[in-house]
Amino acid sequence: MRTVVMKSERDGGVMAEPIEAWPGVFRRLGERRIFVRRDVGGVGGAVERADDADYGGAAERALGRMVYVHGLGGASTDWTDLMGALSQGSTADAPDLPGFGKSPPPPDLDYGVDAHAAVIRDLVRSGEHPVHLVGNSLGATVAVRLAAEHPELVRSLTLISPALPDLLPRLIPVQMTGALVPVIGPWAYTRIQSRPPEVRVQSLLDATFYDPTAAPAKRVLEELEAERERDSHDYAHAATLGSLRGLVAEYLRRGPRALWRQAAAIHRPTLLIYGIGDKFVRPRMALRAAATFPNNRLVLMPRTGHVPMKEQPERVAREMRPFLAASMAGADEGAGGGVHAGADEKTSPGWECQTPPRRLGMRGSTSRAHPQARPADDAEGA
Numbered sequence: 001m002r003t004v005v006m007k008s009e010r011d012g013g014v015m016a017e018p019i020e021a022w023p024g025v026f027r028r029l030g031e032r033r034i035f036v037r038r039d040v041g042g043v044g045g046a047v048e049r050a051d052d053a054d055y056g057g058a059a060e061r062a063l064g065r066m067v068y069v070h071g072l073g074g075a076s077t078d079w080t081d082l083m084g085a086l087s088q089g090s091t092a093d094a095p096d097l098p099g100f101g102k103s104p105p106p107p108d109l110d111y112g113v114d115a116h117a118a119v120i121r122d123l124v125r126s127g128e129h130p131v132h133l134v135g136n137s138l139g140a141t142v143a144v145r146l147a148a149e150h151p152e153l154v155r156s157l158t159l160i161s162p163a164l165p166d167l168l169p170r171l172i173p174v175q176m177t178g179a180l181v182p183v184i185g186p187w188a189y190t191r192i193q194s195r196p197p198e199v200r201v202q203s204l205l206d207a208t209f210y211d212p213t214a215a216p217a218k219r220v221l222e223e224l225e226a227e228r229e230r231d232s233h234d235y236a237h238a239a240t241l242g243s244l245r246g247l248v249a250e251y252l253r254r255g256p257r258a259l260w261r262q263a264a265a266i267h268r269p270t271l272l273i274y275g276i277g278d279k280f281v282r283p284r285m286a287l288r289a290a291a292t293f294p295n296n297r298l299v300l301m302p303r304t305g306h307v308p309m310k311e312q313p314e315r316v317a318r319e320m321r322p323f324l325a326a327s328m329a330g331a332d333e334g335a336g337g338g339v340h341a342g343a344d345e346k347t348s349p350g351w352e353c354q355t356p357p358r359r360l361g362m363r364g365s366t367s368r369a370h371p372q373a374r375p376a377d378d379a380e381g382a
Contacts, residue, residue: 018218019084021077022094024102029122035102036123037076039083039092042379063090063324064155065128068376069120070094071137071163072243072309073204075101075226078136085317089324090132095123097139101226108231111242113138113250117145121153132268132324136309137163137280138247141259148262156318157270157293158329161281164259164289166249172207172279177248186241193237197227210277210305219310263292269327270296273316275304296324 007338024037066086068079083092096103097116106115120142124131133154135143140162147154147213193200201223230236250259270293274286283300290298299319301308309316 018216019080021080021222022083022092024076025245026102027123027126028094029119030127032098034098034119034123035076035096037083038092039087039090050268062328063321064132064135064328066090066092066132067124068092068094068137068322069116069139069142070097070100071135071161072247073100073141073240074136074139077101077222077226078307078310079134081313082134082306082316082320086301086320086324089321091120091128093123093127093225095119097243099235099242105235105239109238109242111239112246113141113145115246116142120146121150124150124153124230127154131159132156132158132327134158134320135162136160136307138151138243140164141247141250142261144263144266145228147268149264151266151268154268157268158322158323159272159289160271160273160316161275161278161285161309162272162289163247163281164263164285165253165305166285167251168282177244183373189241190239197224197231201227206277208306209311210275211311212302226277239246260288260292263289264294267294268371269323269330271320271323272296272298273308273313273319274298274300275306275308276300276302277304278306 022039027034049109063086070074070076070078076096079092079094083094086092092111098104098106098119099111102113108115116138120133124133124146130153131155133143133147135141135158137160140159141164143154143157143159144162144164147157177256195203201220202212204223205215205220209215237289253259255261272286272289274281274283274289276283286298286300290296301312303313304311304315
């Protein structure tokens with residue numbers, strides 16, 4: 001694979017040519033068949049591996065194995081550039097969740113969070129583990145459920161714009177949940193999806209990027225190709241609506257399996273990455289996450305939307321590398337700069353942010369960083 005050092009135009013650099021998508025194979029996990037893109041040694045698109053082929057030399061990679069979980073309406077290709085940026089230090093799996101990307105729908109047509117978590121659980125178990133689990137949006141929700149209920153499978157968590165319960169959602173999520181209203185919702189959703197693929201791709205970029213014009217032309221064309229392929233699958237709409245329905249159900253869940261309660265019980269090192277320009281997840285939810293996960297480091301990225309790993313992959317990678325290395329070296333003992341609360345320590349974990357909390361609407365709040373936390377790159381002043 002050709003390694004390219006990337007710097008965004010907004011930071012005064014020149015956009016480099018994007019890498020090719022990683023090769024993939026179909027895997028049989030129980031009754032489900034899913035497509036998994038793989039980095040088996042920094043070879044990128046140069047090597048195709050046979051179905052269910054084992055990794056070569058996985059134990060030799062310094063950061064260990066990583067598993068990436070995409071969000072609602074996404075696919076494994078969402079991780080292409082971040083996987084490239086981290087390729088030299090890790091092996092990686094990036095699956096298409098059932099009904100998304102190249103993966104066919106599940107036999108039982110279950111698209112709930114538990115069903116998606118079961119797929120990732122089986123994928124993790126199929127290879128070297130515990131793993132560094134990385135999720136975006138819905139994928140981060142899935143990662144939280146898996147880490148809470150199967151901590152033995154997870155070495156660390158990186159949650160990028162996690163879709164955790166927020167009963168004061170932003171406009172776009174409200175519009176999305178409108179698709180679940182009986183009769184009217186599916187009709188409206190079908191009309192939206194009947195627009196030309198070019199219009200839908202532009203709408204997607206407008207909603208998920210802080211600066212849609214920063215998306216490389218190659219990536220836009222790939223999104224367009226994927227959208228056209230999605231149109232050829234009669235199950236695509238059902239997968240999206242079913243996953244959305246499952247996510248809404250988790251927002252309303254009460255009891256011991258409620259996501260925020262599960263988050264509070266996860267002691268694996270957790271890196272929280274939020275974009276200040278996110279139109280889906282309210283940035284102030286980052287502060288609740290930082291106060292909930294017991295062993296975390298929080299990074300707020302200015303001029304960034306809902307998919308930081310696509311919009312600014314090198315910046316995300318710069319935050320992840322020391323965090324992953326510390327997770328490997330220190331296991332659960334404060335990796336990544338977060339403070340692990342002891343039996344007699346009830347304070348909130350240390351965290352660092354690049355934007356003062358007052359910009360997030362947190363009146364009277366102040367930022368504080370644990371002394372061992374590495375200063376965030378490209379930090380902005382007030």
